Amino acid sequence: MAEPRGYDELVRRLAAAVRGASLYNADHPLVRRGIDTLTGLATSALQHDDPIVVGFIGDEVVVNARRLLRSAAMLIGFARDMRERRIEKITIARGVTRDELRWFVIELADRRAARPLAARLEQRGVHRITVGRINVETVEDENAGIQAARRVYGSAVETAETLWQAAKAGDQPDPNAARRIIDSLAKLVSQDRTSLMALTALKKYDSYTFTHMVNVSVLSMAQARALNLEGPMLREFGFAALMHDIGKVNTPLEVLNKPDKLTREEFDVMKQHVVDGAHILRRTPEMPALAPVVAFEHHLRQDLSGYPEKIGHRDLNLCTQIVSIADVYDALRSNRIYREGLPSERIRAIMTQKDSPAFNTRLLRRFINLMGLFPVGTLVRLGTDEVGVVTHEHPMDPFRPQVKILLDRLGERCEEPILANTWETDDRGQFRWAVVEAVDPDAVSLDPLSFMA
Ligand SMILES: [Fe+2]
Ligand SMILES: [Fe+2]
Known part of the structure; x- marks a missing residue:
């Protein structure tokens, strides 16, 4: 399989060629050279991988299911441009010729053409390059697909913010707003899990608090779904997961966002969020009984170390055990002000450290399988x-x-x-x-x- 770096270069060259062709005549030496380079890169990548699928998800470029590492401004611009033109993926098959790449670049650069791109490619005899929408699972529901997932995810993040602000102002978070959003997330988790999971992998710095709420909810429901939980129970898990950190509304921002290691006193303040969260959720009417339990337990490990401390004997709720896996996974994977998100192999290594009592091993193994880590050779x-x-x-x-x-x-x-x-x-x-x-x-x-x- 080609190295992600090779893909990176390939997509950059493609974007550059398209830009060149929109600025200059197709026979301009600059455009010609660009297409030569592109042909060389595509041909060599296709020796390892066939086909090559370049997908655009949000501002990210994904090639053959790998997110490109360095999302430079140029790639972001290219991804947005493609998305605006409703091109979600470009598929290039082995045997592609220089001529096909050339026509593809020229047609892609032509924004004024009235006929759809696919038809123009067909007419030019371009058969080994196709453009289309990402449709990862064939589902009856016409709302399914990555577009629908993106809409649901976006409004879930907004709702999460509203719930957070209400709790912060000392009001009760509106359980009905939460329930509506959980309903649509649950539906997507059941139908079109892949699109939704792809979205949870998007890395954002700005609204970590709210995307984290939604991501933990989605990742927890996906686990619950894989355990065959459905209907109201599945939604209750999603609900509890969404609210797991709500107690952090009382944590001072300088502690919450501190880039360095917390002092002992600061850590004590941070630990308070599990107790505060349970209080807030317990006094909110119509909140599922599970929500305060999960908020209270989610930093406890299998051996009951962690916090809150000295809580005596108890069996951790199944939902808590699922949520704590999703919680740590999402935190490690996300970009924070103080560090970049970690690659999945590192996360896997950290989470599966031997003798770590942090997680339920059986659930963790299922989670790792669920995250689709089935590399070639497995x-x-x-x-x-x-x-x-x-x-x-x-x-x-x-x-x-x-x-x-x-x-x-x-x-x-x-x-x-x-x-x-x-x-x-x-x-x-x-x-x-x-x-x-x-x-x-x-x-x-x-x-x-x-x-x-
Ligand atoms: Fe927490
Ligand atoms: Fe969390």
Whole structure:
């Protein structure tokens, strides 16, 4: 697989070529050279990866499911431009020619053309480059898809802010506003989880407090959903997760946003948010009973270390255990004023540190699987109970890789391994396969890498 750096360069060159073609004549030496470079980069990237899918999600550019590391102003501008023109992804397939790239760049740069871009590309004989919308899961509901997810996410963040401000002013947060937003998030978590999860991965500095509330809610509902919780119970989990840090409205900003390590006294002030949160939520009418419990417990570890201290024996609520995983994960992943968000491998390493009593190991393992970390070479079990090795990641949907099936449902070795494209649906629109979990190679005595060729 090509290095993210290579992708970075490829997208930059594409953006530069399009800009060049909009400023100069297509035969201008600058444009010609730009297209030459682009052709070279695309051809070499396509030797490792086919196709290459460049997706635009918010201000981010994602190539083959990897977010580009250095989102320079130019890339942000390019992403916005594409989004405004309703281009959510560009797919480039192996065998693409210089001529196809050239026409693609010229047509993309032409903003005055009346005919749709796809039709113009077709007319130019460009077959190995296509543009389209991101539609990661085939869902009946026409509201589904990344656009709908983005709208719901945006208004959830706004609602989170309103709830926060109300609590800060000493008023009661409006449970009905919260409930409405949880309803739509829950619906999306059930239907179009991938779009929503992609949104929670967007990194923003400015409204961390509110995006964190929404992200923890979404990540908790996704976990709950994977445990087969549905309906009112699922929403109650989402609700409690949304409000987990509400007690921080009483934490002074200089403590809340302090870039350096907190002093002992400051940490004591910070710890107060779990008790304050439980108070606020307990006196809010119509708040689910679970909400104050989760607010109170969410910094307790499995061995009841953490805080609040000296609380005697108790069993942590399942929702608390789910929320604390989502909470730490989102905090590590987000950009803060004082540090950049960490890459998933680092987060994974931190969260799975041996002997750490922080999380419920079983839930944590499920969470890591759920986050779609099925890199190529991972052994996975499918819903059919067959076991196989991931041979390709889906460009946009980390939950639906290509899997080479090695063991049948009885655990017998397949004579002829079958390739399962888990994103494919049957005639009724149902997915034919689903990846359930990663499998430890030792447990089935298989060396996945030997089946990769
Ligand atoms: Fe907290
Ligand atoms: Fe939190």
